[in-house]
Amino acid sequence: MRMPENRKFPRLMVNCEVCLKSLDGGGIRSAIAKNISGNGLMLIVAEEHPSIGEVMELVVSPGALSIPELSAVIEVIRVENGRRWEFGDSEPAGPCYAVGARIRSMK
Secondary structure, eight states, X not given: OOOOOOOSSOOEEEEEEEEXXXXXXXXXXXXXXXXXXXXXXXXXXXXXXXXXXXXXXXXXOOOOTTSOOEEEEEEEEEEXXXXXXXXXXXXXXXXXXXXXXXXXXXX
């Protein structure tokens, strides 16, 4: 029996590639968005994970000309081992992190 989700903003399961750009001058890294809700999202990153409290710009580029790019400013609130989450069709060879982030603003 599945328990009902008692969240203010239910999670929408997604599986799309996103770009993360650190606002402190760091580089750009890619991630996979696994779920999104009204005020946050969960990402999987395969390289060095961001720090708790780090603020980044998240960009989703759907690739279709009729769908605009989505951009938001997010803040990392949780980082944990991401091995229990699927990572697309193939598991990455190196470290894998699940990153919980709060959406601060949409651009």
